[in-house]
Amino acid sequence: MGKTKNIQSVERAMQILELFEQGNQEKSVKEIAEHLDLSKSTVFGLINTLNNLGYLRQNEENAKYSLGTRVLALGHAVSSANLLAQKAHPHLQKLSFDYQETCLLAVEENGFVVYIDKTESPGSISINTRIGTKKELFCTGVGKCFLAFLPPQTANNIIGLGLRKVTPNTIATEHELAEELQTIHDKGYAVDREEYELGIRCVAAPIFNKQGEIIASLSLTGPAGRIQAIPLDRLAASLMETASAITRDMDI
Amino acid sequence: MGKTKNIQSVERAMQILELFEQGNQEKSVKEIAEHLDLSKSTVFGLINTLNNLGYLRQNEENAKYSLGTRVLALGHAVSSANLLAQKAHPHLQKLSFDYQETCLLAVEENGFVVYIDKTESPGSISINTRIGTKKELFCTGVGKCFLAFLPPQTANNIIGLGLRKVTPNTIATEHELAEELQTIHDKGYAVDREEYELGIRCVAAPIFNKQGEIIASLSLTGPAGRIQAIPLDRLAASLMETASAITRDMDI
């Protein structure tokens, strides 16, 4: 695999773009230079290039920079090529609307879950899970779905990467986790009891392809109190129903 | 403005990412090297960097590359910071659903319209307008909305950039365009009569802020025959109603 050294200027350019990931607030050349601990002129060269290419845009008023519309095209290219994200979106939207909470869609990648879509409703509080975020499997609802439905060998390899307490509630021993996964496998859905973040609870269900292999997982996520107020069996049924509707829609 | 030379490796890295914009099909190192007319090793260095950073991902089976999930995060950062895209999305979704056609949202940027969101419905044919695409104003429905509702001075500056026949139907003289813009201003919506692409027709309406300034434009777009089959006054009313609902939702 890639052991060759990364190309410095490319890595730095991407670091600059990533600085805008949380919030996309305007930033000055100076601020960025300080964040990356680089000289102003170096940063200016990079920023200027990104600006010329449309990946950053400069506010004429204060000369500060923020993400440009060009990055939209890239983001959209991934999701539109991704049949899953495309077909699943309306279903997530409906769930968000029905329960007035945030709905997340995730896939597994190299032992991590990656969130690839998210829908919110006006009532839902903003869950700080951003699209593209990676999380470990054992401590999230969607992640545990993967562990429960992936081929046992694959799942064990991932579990072998290590468990740890993320919150006091995290299931951090292999024994307890095995029991939990058995339960999830039996019931067909997973519950995250504030195992990743205190106060945040979610219920998740696996999405399969026609061959019965898990390809994604979706969850309804929100403040613990509000999620617990929803009858669990009803919510779980909705999620599993939605999951199979997505499978049907995708036709793979 | 940016007159300094672009940083070569950054520009090339972005060119590589852009190769995947249409379709995001897997590409080999060799293919990319040929496309960009660079040596295999140069391309490998760039690709490897992007791969390590998560912007590309390699298919283990055939060693080919495609866009990685990391770019999702960037794309989402723009839209989520963008109150407009966030608030407008459910409304576009509803329009798409009601009329079973593609719905587009666009803003103006440096004399071009940039599409920042798109919703489709199962029935809608896939319009080849990708998110992040730029188009000239005079030849599109959403663009003409901007020309009609932007301050006259701004609009004239943009018109001054030049008109040209994109299709036989394109309005390519200043005189005719002025008449058309007057009509649009009076009626409150614009019709694109296959002026950008033969066979594709759209109806567009402006989105204003509370101060009455145009900040975006939305359209329902589809095959000419199907769009013409919808009663124009009803469709236009839907679009204008949606536009003002978005204004209300944004509260700016």
Add this chain to the structure above:
DNA sequence: GAATGGCGTTCAACATTATCGGATGAAGTG
């Protein structure tokens, strides 16, 4: 099963290229 060809990857030498400190000038502040 040896031979061939194709392709991703690595390497080391070289020269291009990115980097940096310092200079410039515009905008804002007391």
Add this chain to the structure above:
DNA sequence: CACTTCATCCGATAATGTTGAACGCCATTC
């Protein structure tokens, strides 16, 4: 009007990216 702050520009320097050649893996062929 001096003074600060910051974006932008410039030129010297050396670090960095580029390149062709070579390696090794895999698949196909004979």
